[in-house]
Amino acid sequence: MKLTISLTFLLTLVSARTLTQQKARRSPTTHRTLGRREVPQEHSHEKFLTLTGAALNLDNPDEIADPVFGLLGNAAAIKGAGKITDADCLQQATADQAFTNAKAAGAVDGMVAALVYRTLERNTGSVGLASVLCTSITPVNPEIAALTQHQDPASAGAAATNKAIALELAVQIDSVGGDPQVALQSGTFAPGEIGDPTGAGNTCDTLDDPEGCIFTENLLVEDATAAEIAAAVAAGSGAAAVGEDAAAGNGTAVDAGAGAAAGNGTEAAAGDGAAAGDAAAGDAAAAGDVEEVLSETDLDANTVLRLTKITKAAAAAADGAAAADGAAAADGAAAGKGKKVKAKGKKNNNN
Template sequence: MKLFALLPLLASMATESGASPITKREVPQELSHKKYLTATQQSLQLNNPDKIQDPVFGLLGNAAAAAGAGSITNLDCLQQATADQAFTNAKAAGDVDGMTAALVYRSIERNTGKVGLKSVTCTEVAKNPEIAALKQHQDPASDGAAAENKAITLELARQIASVGGDPLTALDAGTFSPGDLNDNTGKGNTCDVADDAEGCIFTQNLLVPDATEAEITAAISAGGGAAAAPAAGNANANDAA
């Protein structure tokens, strides 16, 4: 699902979360779950050997993601690499909220070029098994998305519980209602508000839960399992957003 809002950031400006100044970029950004991007950035910057500029780049198409990927060359894995390093840092600090935010961030839907198009699956293995167990949500209008995204949310709940977090937080990784496959704008039923610190998917009540609280409780009780792997594709290879 592609978002078209533009957020110009001048070279003299630093990100809200204290990252290094971002120079000369103006790209579409996925900011709907902003509080989790902010928290992930805070953990990431504690130790950022790959010099990833900001978690938002991991949610963009590859053409735009390259500008903030640092030394990460497999852009289909930038979201995972960002979450993995942030999780590592939060774990070292004993920060359960930071670990939880990194897990949620890893599971957020990544932009693609049109409504109904799935994003590419990262085939590399994350350093942290909690991150390795997760995949990103897929466009809700894509084939099999309801079952796929539900499986991802239930696995996310298990991983959050394993680090001592509230498993119901997994519901926050959900996405929007399905868009119209004939929508040529590619926007779907999304939002993208730069100055909404909470995240517009929450403040505008646009999030569609993938599972019920009872299903999450049952998944935690059952334990085990892994998120259904989204079908691989080429959605992000040349996507400018």
């Protein structure tokens, strides 16, 4: 049986950090070095930084000061990068080492935290500016290699990109035995206003909130639905045909709903079936745009292909569920009308 290190144990490890590391994590001078930039948000998902830091400190050969540095802009990040010379790769390197350590210890919580940490949005120079992806270092762990960081929600194509990242994260969390729905907690904030001279956006950065202010202040914008997460996990687990089967299921469900409605002579039921079909078609078209959006990022071709497949499969499965629900509701309405007519007939016979 796989040994799972408890959350309490990992938190205990955190308390053993050196004074230097703790000062680096909490020092107010960290933010003063950033100049004009997007308002700090590196502590918004604090609980994942805490667990990642605990796992990292089990073995830290690159002498990375603290996971928080990986979420800062390059000028500040490099000051806590240790032996990592590419600041754009510090977040990835931190996550990779933390994941390695947690895996060796059998700590599922630590592995999940490292995966989530890898996908958190980094601070950038202004609202709407996307952060640079790491290209100079290849992760040791394929689970980390499959992931990139969320982008500023106001940047071009961010909605599609961030959704694809969250769905891939769910697949990787599931692969290590974690709850894939935790991937929704990797989301970022509502988009800020591009050109805002304050760089304020809609962020928070509370230092003494162990949970993370994005959660306690209810600022998290989830990238996907629970159904899409479940569908992405199914698709990413090797069921490549899930998307196609779900899409075929959509047509069957809608047709069945419309047919049942017509058989009952219920125009409203037919309308419901058609509406469900239209919604599914619209979502499918939107999913089809994902590849185009991702292709315009710095992601490599294989990553774009995988993220596109997972996103489309999730959309197809979600549409299938929606269409089936619509058809069931339509059939239920038609059946209800049929029972009502039959009841009237019995009443007339008794008279």
